[in-house]
Amino acid sequence: MDSLLKKHGNALKTTALILMLAIPFLLYAAALHGSILQVKLLMAIFIVNMLFVMKNG
Amino acid sequence: MIDLFFVKWILAFSPILTVLVLMIFKDWSGSRAGAAGWLVSLITATFVFGAHPVLIAYSQAKGALLSLNVLYIIWAALLLYNVVNETGAIKAIGIGIQRFSGDKSIQILIFGWIFASFLQGVAGYGVPIAVVAPLLVGLGFSPVVAVAVPAIGHSWSVTFGSMGASFQALMAVSGLGAPDLAPWSATLLGITTFLCGICAVHVYGGWKITKHSALAILVIGTAMAGTQYILAVSGMWTLGGFGASLVGLCSGLLVAKLKIYNQVPPSQTQSEMRLGWALSAYFILIGIVSSGVMIPPVEAFLGQVNLTLVFPDIVSMKGWVTQAGKGKAINIFGHGGALLLYATIIGFMVYRSKGFYQSHALKTIVQKTIKSGVPTSLGIVSMVCFAMIMDHCQMITILAEGISRVFGSIYPLVSPWIGLLGAFMTGSNTNSNVVFGVLQQETAQLAGLSAGLILAAQTTGGALGSMIAPAKILVGCSTVGLSGKEGPVLKATLQYGLIITGVVGMITMLFSFIS
Numbered sequence: 001m002d003s004l005l006k007k008h009g010n011a012l013k014t015t016a017l018i019l020m021l022a023i024p025f026l027l028y029a030a031a032l033h034g035s036i037l038q039v040k041l042l043m044a045i046f047i048v049n050m051l052f053v054m055k056n057g
Numbered sequence: 058m059i060d061l062f063f064v065k066w067i068l069a070f071s072p073i074l075t076v077l078v079l080m081i082f083k084d085w086s087g088s089r090a091g092a093a094g095w096l097v098s099l100i101t102a103t104f105v106f107g108a109h110p111v112l113i114a115y116s117q118a119k120g121a122l123l124s125l126n127v128l129y130i131i132w133a134a135l136l137l138y139n140v141v142n143e144t145g146a147i148k149a150i151g152i153g154i155q156r157f158s159g160d161k162s163i164q165i166l167i168f169g170w171i172f173a174s175f176l177q178g179v180a181g182y183g184v185p186i187a188v189v190a191p192l193l194v195g196l197g198f199s200p201v202v203a204v205a206v207p208a209i210g211h212s213w214s215v216t217f218g219s220m221g222a223s224f225q226a227l228m229a230v231s232g233l234g235a236p237d238l239a240p241w242s243a244t245l246l247g248i249t250t251f252l253c254g255i256c257a258v259h260v261y262g263g264w265k266i267t268k269h270s271a272l273a274i275l276v277i278g279t280a281m282a283g284t285q286y287i288l289a290v291s292g293m294w295t296l297g298g299f300g301a302s303l304v305g306l307c308s309g310l311l312v313a314k315l316k317i318y319n320q321v322p323p324s325q326t327q328s329e330m331r332l333g334w335a336l337s338a339y340f341i342l343i344g345i346v347s348s349g350v351m352i353p354p355v356e357a358f359l360g361q362v363n364l365t366l367v368f369p370d371i372v373s374m375k376g377w378v379t380q381a382g383k384g385k386a387i388n389i390f391g392h393g394g395a396l397l398l399y400a401t402i403i404g405f406m407v408y409r410s411k412g413f414y415q416s417h418a419l420k421t422i423v424q425k426t427i428k429s430g431v432p433t434s435l436g437i438v439s440m441v442c443f444a445m446i447m448d449h450c451q452m453i454t455i456l457a458e459g460i461s462r463v464f465g466s467i468y469p470l471v472s473p474w475i476g477l478l479g480a481f482m483t484g485s486n487t488n489s490n491v492v493f494g495v496l497q498q499e500t501a502q503l504a505g506l507s508a509g510l511i512l513a514a515q516t517t518g519g520a521l522g523s524m525i526a527p528a529k530i531l532v533g534c535s536t537v538g539l540s541g542k543e544g545p546v547l548k549a550t551l552q553y554g555l556i557i558t559g560v561v562g563m564i565t566m567l568f569s570f571i572s
Contacts, residue, residue, distance in 0.1 A: 013431050020438045021121055021128075028118035028366060031111045039110045046117070047099070050092045050439065057088030057435045 005056055013057065019049045066459040068105050069452035072098035072443050073482065076527065086541035087436030087531040091443070098443040098452070106450035107375030115371050116449040120442035122366060122384040127183070127441070127484065128434050129387065129394030131532050134187040135430050137338065137401040138536050139422040144413035146335035147195045153332030158313045159321035162258055162270040164196055166277065167313070169206030169257045171305040174281070177211045177218035178299030183484075184397070185211040186533035188339070194537050202261050204533035205549040208524045210257035212554075213250040215486045215520035216242060217285055217297025219393070223486035224294055227516050230494035233509065235294055241513030241568070243289035243297070245473075245561055247282030249517060250301075252560060253524075254278050256553040273312045281305035296351075334411065338404030342397065349396045359391030377451040429535040436531045436543075437484070444482040453482065457493055461500050468504055469569040470562040472497055472511045473518030477558050480522020484529055489519035507572040514565040518558055525554040 005012065023046045030038035072094040079090040102108035141147060158164060172192075173185035186207045193203035216223045227238060254274040259267045285301035288294065312318065328335070348355050365386035371379040389395065405422075408414060447453050457475045464471045475497060479489025493515055501511035523529055527547065534543045 010428065010431070013435065014427070017431055017434050017438070020435065020442075021124065024114075024117035024121035024442070025366075027114035031114035031118075036110060039114050043110055043113060047096070050095050053435050053439060054089050054092035054096065057086060057092055057432060 009056065012052070016049055016053050016057070019045070020053070023049070062455075062459065062462075065105065065455055068101050069447070069455045069459075071101055072447060072452075073478075076440070080527065080544050080547055084542070084544045086432060087527050087534075087543045088432050088439065088541075091436045091439030091527070095439045095443040095446075098446045102446050102450040102452065106452055107373035107377065108446065108450045109374055112371050112373055112449055113446060115368055116445040117442055118366060119368065119384045120445035121438070122387065123445070123488070124434075124438040124441045125387055126385050126392070127437055127528065129392050130397065131183060131187070131394075131433060131437070131535075132426065132430050133394040133397035133401060134184050134532070135426045135433075135535065136422070137342065137397055137404065138187065138191055139425045140401050140405045140408070141335075141338045142191065143418050143422050143425075144335075144408045145330060146338070146408075146413075147191050149328040149330040149332065149335035150192055150195060152326050152328040153335065158318065159323040160313070160318045161321075162262065162266050163273065163309075163313045163318050165193075165198075165206055165258050165261050166210075166254065166270060166273055167306075167309050168192055168196070170210035170254050171277065171281075171302055171309045173207035173211035174214035174218070174298065175302035175306060177214045178296075178302050183529045183532035184393070186529055187536050190533045190537045198261065200534075200537040200539050201545050201549060203537055204530065204539065204546045205260050206257045208530060208533060208546070208550050209260060209553050210253055212521050212524045212557075213246055213253045213281075214285075214298035214302060215523045216246055216516045217289060217294055217301070218299070219487075221295040221297060223490055223516060223519065224289075224297070226487045227490040227494055227512055230491055231498050231508070231512055233498075233512065235289075235292060237509045238512055238516075239289040239294055240286075241507070241510045241572075242516055243286040244568075245513050245517040245564065246520060247286055248564060249521065249557055249561060250282040250285070251275075251278040252557045256557065260549055260553060269317075272315070273309070273318065276312050277305050277308050280308040330413065334413075337407055338400065341403050341407070342400035345400045345403075346393070346396045349391060356391060359395070360388050361391075362389040363387065364389060371449055373450050375451065377449075379449050429538075429540055432540045433531045433535040437528045440482075440484070440528055444488075447482070453479070453493075454496060457496050466504070467566060468500060469506060469511065469514065469565040472501075472514040472565060473521070473558050473561045476515040476518025476520075477522040477525070477554065478518075480519040481526050484523075484526040486516065486519035486523060489522060490516055493519075506569055510565060510568055510572050514561060517561050521554055521558050521561070524550045 027042050075097045076090045076094040079085040173189045176185040189207035190203045258270045281301040284304040285297045288297045288300050363386040366384045370381045460471050475493050479493045497511050497515045498508045501508045530543050
């Protein structure tokens with residue numbers, strides 16, 4: 001895991017940033033359509049993304 | 058009841074405390090601390106302040122819009138810096154200024170106080186720190202000092218900088234006009250002009266060099282504060298920061314000729330690149346930004362495409378309502394970031410036509426920009442997003458109310474602290490005014506105080522928040538190779554930010570007796 005992070009650290013951080021900026025808009029669309037399940041699913045992905053940033057950002 | 062409020066206040070403060078403790082005492086990077094703050098805010102908002110998935114969803118969408126507005130500037134500023142730096146121009150500018158004045162205190166004042174304020178006047182959003190910090194490193198200052206000096210030095214010009222965007226926000230939310238707000242705002246910000254100059258020099262060399270700079274600070278500060286006051290009260294507040302720093306630049310160059318500032322002979326080192334060519338990208342930047350914000354037809358033409366989202370009323374499970382409305386619009390072609398991008402592209406073409414680049418320069422520029430931009434952006438997005446969660450769950454209002462309750466009749470003393478808190482959280486004087494403007498106005502009216510004075514203290518605190526806002530510190534650090542090491546810079550700026558805000562609070566208290 002550590003070697004993976006070391007090797008692809010920059011790419012993973014860039015992906016985390018893209019997710020951080022994209023997921024809120026998907027959350028907006030899901031909330032606007034009243035799909036609570038989608039909102040919760042997207043929130044779970046967002047939280048995992050934030051945990052990754054907190055550990056490796 | 059009071060105890061329960063105290064517990065709620067502490068919990069509302071916990072995300073900010075998390076970021077502060079992790080960055081200052083644990084040396085965490087802004088991105089890691091921001092993510093931790095986001096998680097803490099999510100937990101407290103959900104379990105204590107009545108957040109629910111839909112509220113979080115909308116708040117994060119607003120946060121993303123706000124973040125994109127900031128990131129547009131940051132990525133463009135980083136690209137501009139790398140386009141300039143790849144030619145060796147930053148080093149050449151450093152050598153050029155050293156030839157003009159060998160006095161370190163004058164160099165600090167011209168770059169970190171005046172030029173940074175000029176950039177705030179025409180651009181803002183972290184550009185002053187992002188542009189000036191690498192220039193100061195080129196002059197031989199340490200990276201921590203290079204970021205801290207412009208962060209402190211430009212703060213006085215934030216409210217009337219960026220074409221008065223923050224002042225406009227204050228008028229919009231309060232419903233008061235410039236005649237009510239401008240005199241007090243220009244007075245308090247005028248006082249901070251001197252304090253920012255003093256602190257910018259002190260952070261570099263302590264009291265000895267501050268004493269040496271006293272005359273320069275007095276002359277230049279009077280010129281800048283006076284110009285800002287005249288422009289603000291005469292209805293030209295959009296040019297307050299820009300005009301004041303332009304006058305400051307002229308007076309600074311005159312002061313630099315005084316005998317006491319010419320005791321150290323200027324360096325005679327010659328650069329391979331002439332100073333004019335080295336600065337050409339910044340001249341282009343000034344020309345484009347000035348045209349883009351000061352010529353109405355150009356501004357109107359560029360401002361035709363705006364992206365935003367419309368949000369419904371958002372109600373927390375505790376009954377806190379966030380009114381329906383549009384999110385922060387992104388002006389695709391007229392945004393400050395777009396103007397920076399135009400300057401970057403033209404600057405790149407000019408440097409390339411003169412043969413200043415080696416082969417594969419473009420690839421190197423892009424790689425360096427991405428390398429420093431990603432960690433900075435991670436920190437900004439996470440912090441803005443947790444500020445939005447707090448805003449939608451009444452947490453920010455509880456923080457402000459707690460401060461006003463504790464201080465009661467001496468509210469003027471703490472009003473700038475509330476502005477500071479807002480700017481610290483969101484990295485923006487404008488956002489701080491939007492979030493806390495009405496609260497400050499209502500509190501002032503209840504206490505029988507001048508709303509104009511209290512709102513002036515709010516925006517002054519918000520302007521000073523620029524020097525301690527992690528979002529802006531992150532920007533500066535990313536341009537001088539301090540990404541992930543923002544703690545020492547924040548530690549340096551925090552003490553000055555707190556001292557100046559304290560002084561502004563005391564002055565506001567004194568003014569409240571006479572207003």
